[in-house]
Amino acid sequence: MSTIAAFYSGKSILITGATGFLGKVLMEKLFRTSPDLKVIYILVRPKAGQTLQQRVFQILNSKLFEKVKDVCPNVHEKIRAIYADLNQNDLAISKEDKQELLSCTDIVFHCAATVRFDDHLRHAVQLNVTATQQLLLMASQMPKLEAFIHISTAFSNCNLKHIDEVIYPCPVEPKKIIDSMEWLDDAIIDEITPKLIGDRPNTYTYTKALGEMVVQQESSNLNIAIVRPSIVGATWQEPFPGWVDNLNGPSGLIIAAGKGFLRAIRGTPKAVADLIPVDTVANLTLAVGWYTAVNRPKSTLIYHCTSGNFNPCYWGKMGFQVLAAFEKIPFERAFRRPYADFTTNTITTQYWNAVSHRAPAIIYDFYLRLTGRKPRMTKLMNRLLRTVSMLEYFLNRSWEWSTYNTEMLMSELSPEDQRVFNFDVRQLNWLEYIENYVLGVKKYLLKEDMAGVPKAKQHLKRLRNIHYLFNTALFLIAWRLLIARSQMARNVWFFIVNFCYKFLSYFRASSTLKV
Ligand SMILES: CCCCCCCCCCCCCCCCCCCCCCCC(=O)SCCNC(=O)CCNC(=O)[C@H](O)C(C)(C)COP(=O)(O)OP(=O)(O)OC[C@H]1O[C@@H](n2cnc3c(N)ncnc32)[C@H](O)[C@@H]1OP(=O)(O)O
């Protein structure tokens, strides 16, 4: 029997961000391995016209939760959705709900955050810093609380090259930042944002670092741990390989590359692609929850959930593997044939953007206009290139994360727990993982059926022929123009024609002689 699974039995667990990518996988694993847990409270807001109940219903009836129903048939009775909005200072939780949470919660997993890179600083601070502070305040009033697990990111200190499992201070205290957000207007905040974030690339990484400082400041009377995952990708093994439900991180780029929109990117082929499967993050997080509650470490332990130092993969190699996967699992109705070139040169990138990204989009929009349809490709391409430019920072650097605590935790687990809550990425086969990832993107994000693969392959063949035809035509036009303008080009042309004629004559003569 798994010690960790047994630990969560009978427990009341509070999860924030349970409707998000990681939160869902965490909740699924908890229900599947500890079906005897008492209740999972989730803080949810209504969204996209759906009530809390509708959102929970949708999650429980999704493909991800299929296996849960076999082991925990009454799962819907064990999940309690609590109305909350982390954008509001008091989290907008009602008095009654708050009372229930305070008196019943045993463990807190705080996953909620804004993960947008371009969020306005005010909003990013509200979600990633103030809401964390509010939640910690609530946690400090929970008499039964055994552990509070905060999910941060391995990139909260991406301004450093080597990152230890410690909290690094930011120059301005989080409390001062929170206070200033109350009275500064948006224009002033916009002006000071670059100064505040300093050598970090965006408000996301900056506010996640502030969030960690808040955790540290509140840690004296709480039993807290921080998990720092790197770039979270599709599931590796559980509940099944390749599950993914959003466009963040690599998933959006895999679609863009597979559909032939994105063919080159400014990225360093030899930089480490520190991807970590979402189920690995969930397993480590649950193991951390158990260890923190049972061992009550004297200080706040930080756990890096990264792959680079255990089993590194590099962007160049990953690009090849993704391309190889597209051969087997092509996406339907591709715009162009998939191609993936990582280049470190800014001029080459600009050339590719003009020739391989913008020009085909403009030509396609021209075709749409001619056929009486609304042009859309240029707009889409501009948005895609904007997204890519925001990810480039992470594609051109490598980081070293120390993993002493993560390795220590691995050694503390029984063989059964190491199996059930596996977070040992040394066992991960990248080629297999990437192939499942591409398959998952096709099935769960693009909702494409595998029955359409032969047709998609046919379509790619057609695109290849069009590509050859287009290039040949382009070459001939360019050559014709050159000949018209340059004597040298004409001389070369006559030389080639003359040479071919003589060669053919010789060939004909020698074959006549043989007969
Ligand atoms: C040579 C070809 C290259 C490809 C080769 C093949 C693949 C090779 C392997 C894969 C390479 C993958 C590289 C991945 C690099 C990832 C680096 C990530 C680093 C993360 C570090 C920190 C990790 C974390 O802690 S946080 C989690 C990460 N967070 C994110 O990823 C959020 C990023 N997204 C945003 O910040 C915003 O969405 C933004 C700013 C990009 C766009 O905002 P905007 O307001 O313009 O639009 P949206 O409404 O949000 O979306 C517009 C449009 O774009 C689609 N979209 C959204 N995100 C992505 C994305 N990541 N990639 C592609 N497309 C995206 C979105 O669906 C919308 O589409 P519509 O059709 O308009 O609906």
Ligand SMILES: NC(=O)C1=CN([C@@H]2O[C@H](COP(=O)(O)OP(=O)(O)OC[C@H]3O[C@@H](n4cnc5c(N)ncnc54)[C@H](OP(=O)(O)O)[C@@H]3O)[C@@H](O)[C@H]2O)C=CC1
């Ligand atoms: N994805 C990644 O690559 C990485 C993620 N992380 C960290 O992991 C954690 C989870 O990320 P991930 O699951 O990918 O993110 P998602 O964007 O998928 O999920 C974010 C969650 O936060 C909730 N949330 C956001 N705003 C509010 C609000 N105002 N009130 C209530 N809930 C809110 C969302 O709810 P709703 O559904 O209503 O929007 C959602 O459940 C985050 O802390 C992130 O920083 C760390 C490293 C990498």
